[in-house]
Amino acid sequence: MTITTQRPVRGAEEVLAEVRQGRMSGFQIAAVSIALALIILDGFEVGIMAFAAPQIQEQLGLSPEILGYVLSGSLFGMAIGSIVLTPLADRMGRRPLTLAMLVLIVIGMALTITAPTAGMLILWRVVTGLGIGGMMANLNALVAEYSSDARRTTAIAIYAAGYPIGATIAGFLARPLMPEYGWRSMFIAGTVLAVMALVASWRFLPESLDYLLVRRPKNALERVNRILAKMHREPLAELPAPSATEQDDAEKQGTFREVLTPPALRLTLALWIGYGLLVASYYFANTWIPTILTTVSGDPQLGTTMGIGANLGGVLGCFIFAGLATRFSGRRLLFLTLFAAAGTYVLFGVIFNIVTVAIGVGFLLGMLTTAAIAGFYAVAPTVYSARSRATGIGWMIGLGRLVSVAAPIIVGYILATGIAPERVFIAFAVPLAIAGLAALSLLLGRGTATMAD
Template sequence: MICLTPSDGETDMDVLSEIRRSRMSRFQVIAVSIALALILIDGFDVAVMAYAAPVLSREWGIDPVTLGFLLSASLFGMAAGSIFLTPLADRIGRRKLTIISLVIISIGMVLSVFATGTTQLMVFRVLTGLGVGGMMANLNVLVAEYASDKRRGSIIGIYTAGYPIGATVGGLVAAPLIPQYGWQVIFGIGAALTVIMLAVSWKFLPESLDYLITRRPARALERVNGILTRIGKAPVEALPSLATAVKEQSAIQEVLTRPVRFRTQMLWIGYACLVAAYYFANTWTPKIMATASSSDSAGVTTGVIANAGGIIGCFIFSALAVKYRSQILLVATLVGAAAAYVVFGLVFHQIGVAMVLALFLGILTTAGIAGFYATSPGVYTARARATGVGWMIGLGRLVSIVAPILVGYLISGGWQPENVFFLFAVPLAAAALCIVALGYSLKRSGAPLATEAVPAAAH
């Protein structure tokens, strides 16, 4: 724990803990609000491709395989951003990397408006995803650091819902505007919103106190005191002495050594299976429903309904996890999601029924993602938590790239849409078995089951 010494001569106190125990100041509320707005924009920018897909596939004569690659392009960028950009935050700061990521997203969205072919648009979507992937983890850190202990769970729950909220807003905007102005309009709106938030972040987004204290960039003490003053806390005379950092190898050893290695494998396999089904539904359902109904609007509406379900799912899981263990809720969610995929495959030609069921697809799959983030921290000790959970997220994003592309090949090869939904019910059931095995392993070793439901945004 980092301790700072106030300049007024009081005894040493843990200023960071004091901030987190206190009522949130206006400065903290603004910082958290900016992060919440940014995750909304991320959800909007990533989802627009799914809403533009039906029109684009007709105008450009895109075959299903190519469309699958196009839908996965931003997901590939997100994976690359998470792997290669996010670690820079520990060197250059959370705020600076967020600004850089916003610049990248803005460029990608603006260029997408003027794309004239699938290859160009695919490159621009990768660029957009690169910025989104680089920024999301940093925003999660800022929210956790600037939220008070009392409000942190609620705020992070809202933050988790921000991504599907942004995607839902994208659909609500796309439905009336794309038929009238063309697919470019939705990318233009996303670009404008991103540029606006870039300006807002440049002006108002603060740096992380934890980064300033641990990395000690230029003028660190001055910047720390500036933030403390704005929060309403006394400035400090000097930065504290830092404890010796735990070596990274220690975390890797814990994650990959028995018995934790088995639990790690169950987490990674289970999360990857869930994310595969989640991104299949999010990217392909609008197109499948548009084809089945001969109506682009019906496809967009179905996508909006599914994303709205995702918002509801985040809040439902967070509320239930106060009373029930995360693993129990997660298994129930995954089993329910598998059943919902089967039923959706059976009824999707009945457009009205399928739209209602799309709500449950969104609720169950997104609640499952929140469930993995509530469950996974309890598998590791504090020294290995970031490594274990971070690698789980990275693997999930890599799988998220493959799922839409695979579906493109399957449909191009003659698979009927209902069979694709049946197929993706299998990994959801497998994910449930992985969590059952994880819980059994924890119970057998006497390790406490994770019960804290603090979901984080890592789609």
């Protein structure tokens, strides 16, 4: 008589550990690539406004203060979308929320084309921002969950490069389209791209394996096995029972409570402060540089060139960060990058009137600030567990964006008083230095996540 022993059912942590400790499959790389394509779209949709702003200001007769509100419309929507809508991904899934947010982006972009006044323009930019904000942090979680431990920081840094890539594409399209067809042509292009992204995502975007194993929605086992088959891994006979750790976490912590109680609380606050001050400085430069240089030089093409240069620097910065992350800790790279960015803002203010040098420093400025954003995107998923990862990342991005909303508006009022623009750049080095100190504190703790940094 032969006695057979049944193989014990693996826990969710074991299944996910097998995926994360192995090499990334073609399916995982494809999932990350889809998220990259979507973040490129986000960068394009937000970047449009920076390049369209000079023409919008002229045609609608807007003062610098009102233009500041127009530039901040999408940022405000992104903040609310990240805070209010992204947490839904931890309940309804990464894929359904992404599709819903793409629908919002299509609506906002299409209606922006018809906006006759600054008020309507602001409204539809807020709607567009809601979709972008709800989608960005959610996709960040998806990339983290489909990446291996060895390549996670690198994958997220490459993912973060999608945003400046999209903004750069917007700049290149603005050069031929806007002089010939006006600023609305840019939003027509954006609407078409958003519709294409919605159709492609409906067909190809996968659900998160972490979400399916931890939240267990309807037909979870069948969906998990389809994903495991595409990753060339052994299927499950049944959904794994929650491990003792997972049961403990479920009993002790809800989604929101995990983010806002020790041991994650201190790291949550460091993420909020650091990311908020960083993106305030980033969006001030990203939204105002084309307009400021156009006003100072009288040459609209110079402003567009500078905006493209800063975004190209951002792309390079993300790839450099991704390469360094294969050898060094993402947390250590983050705080060093932030202090370097603070110094670059001071340098830009000092040489602002030397146009040829300013373009080169602007490239460096974009490189460092965008690399730092990639750093926060890479570090945040390692602070939280799968149960609250989208919520934690969404709140970091959302609250950061609430801070950043004020930056273009405040700068609009400051410039309206006649203050020299270079002094504003020097002043923004201070929040970047504080962000560096917040990032330094992230080295002192690991939070509750099961994934490695």
